[in-house]
Amino acid sequence: MTKNLTIDSVYNAAFKLKTIVRKTDLIHAENLGENIYLKTENLQRTGSFKLRGAYNKISKLSKEEKERGVVATSAGNHAQGVALTCKKLGIPATIFMPEHAPLSKVEATRSYGAEVILEGNNYDEAFQASQEYNKKHNKTFIHAFDDIDVIAGQATLGLEILDQLVDVEAVIVPIGGGGLISGIAFLIKSLKPDTKIIGVEAENAASMKKSIEEGKIADLDTVNTFADGIAVKKPGELTFEFVKEYVDEIVTVSEDEIASAVLELLEKQKLMCEGSGAVSFAAIKHGKVDVDGKKTVALLSGGNIDVNILSRIISRGLVKSGRNTTLNIELSDKPGELVAVSKIIADHGANVVRVDYNTSEKPNEIFSCVLNIKCETRNAEHEREIKKAFKEQGFKLI
Structure with a gap:
């Protein structure tokens, strides 16, 4: 079935699309990684590929x-x-x-x-x-993905990537039903076969990965991810064959990893991505793929994020990246404890944004309450330093 797609059909599609789609930029994101390039299809007309x-x-x-x-x-x-x-x-x-x-x-x-x-x-x-x-x-x-003409249209992205980065060594692509990665993998493997093609799914919607591992199309019982664009329980018959033949590897990313990727792209690259559009970068950011020394393109496939959930995604991303943390500290029933807590936080340059006393815990001779402190921190290492300081000063963290 995969033989029905040809290089000519992709070039024909590219010619037809010239009047309707943008050739989206390929950005060298040096502040995210020396060899990382972002294909900004989130800036495409309609907000996706x-x-x-x-x-x-x-x-x-x-x-x-x-x-x-x-x-x-x-x-x-x-x-x-x-x-x-x-x-x-x-x-x-x-x-x-x-x-x-x-x-x-x-x-x-x-x-x-x-x-x-x-x-x-x-x-x-x-x-x-x-x-x-x-x-x-x-x-x-x-059909959204299981159609040769649809796949040929998505494959035009492969032509653009090869034109924009001739010596590309790896391309990382989101997978939902599989139409996007099918087209890109076919095109790039046909013209530059030494390029590695890596697919990324949400952990809670990894139907293609399961299908490849089992050697047959798998139908998940449930999918549960805020990356709605790739929340597909069952891949297509055509796309399964393409992925099996042309894709080198499939990895998965968690909801927290996707959220932190959305946050970093927004903050460092000024690029708005929806969850499904950010999974390729999430795989790089969280070490799911080996891209050391390789010129790597992460495809940002869509930017249609619902602003109603954006604040929740940012909050989750801040926690995952160590920018927001909550310290739950057992306090002894003696004077000066709160001052000591405040001094540790101040000395380490964190910013307190909320303080709660939890007196519902059953007190005993060691402590009378639990102090919940929400802090803004610089990163995960900063968070670890603060927690270490509390332990060194004899405080117990829950």
């Missing part, structure tokens, strides 16, 4: 298929790609999205003129609902 595959597929439909209108299923980014394409080409679009899809993605999709139907708790349940709907209405279905 999905426009590439959607436009390539829909533009190739027959007149009759276009007149019937199209149906798609999406967690949000494919939805916007399909909706904008259909607006440009004058095609009616009906798009199924999970009931809990980020409101920003739902509203953006509607703003392009598409009808949005919210069904199911995740992508897979929304997909099933779209299939039932289409049995009755017989429209043209545009």
Whole structure:
């Protein structure tokens, strides 16, 4: 099946996409790593790479298929790609999205003129609902990832990367259903086979990794990640074959690791990424991939983050990176203890933002309460230094 995708079809897609997509910048992020480059597809029109595959597929439909209108299923980014394409080409679009899809993605999709139907708790349940709907209405279905023309559109990113960094040695790509990494891996391995292609999934939605390990397509019971763009329970049949043939390695990252990556990209690179868009950098930041001495491209696949959860993601990222910490200290029932605590924190340059006494603990002869102190710290090493100082002064940390 993978043989149906050709280099020519990718070049044809790239030519077709010239009038609709941006050639996004490849940024040398020296402050994140000497050999780290960021492919900023989060700055693409509609905020993600999905426009590439959607436009390539829909533009190739027959007149009759276009007149019937199209149906798609999406967690949000494919939805916007399909909706904008259909607006440009004058095609009616009906798009199924999970009931809990980020409101920003739902509203953006509607703003392009598409009808949005919210069904199911995740992508897979929304997909099933779209299939039932289409049995009755017989429209043209545009799959989010398991389609050769969609994959060819996503593969145009591989052409751009090779053009922007001729001597690239490793490319790290997010994996949801697998359409993006299928196209990029096929293209780059075909033209520069010594380049390492590494996929990244959320730990709580690692359907492709499990499928490759088991040698057959796996269907997860549940997925639970704020990286909604890659929250897919089951990879595609086509994409499974592409990944099996062309991808060197798949790694996973935790929710905390994704959050800290979102935070660092925002703070150090001034780049807004959604969770699924930041997983490739999260894999680098947290040592999940060996990129020492290798010119490495981390693909930032999307930037459509819901501002309603952004503050929570930042808070989680601050904790993971050691920038925020809570010290739970057993205090002895004697004068001067609070002064001693304050002195340790002040001497080590931390900033106290909240103090609580927890008197619900059952007191005994050793302590009468637990003091909860929330501090702003510089990094994880600074946090460790403060905790060490407390232990050296005889305090017990819970």
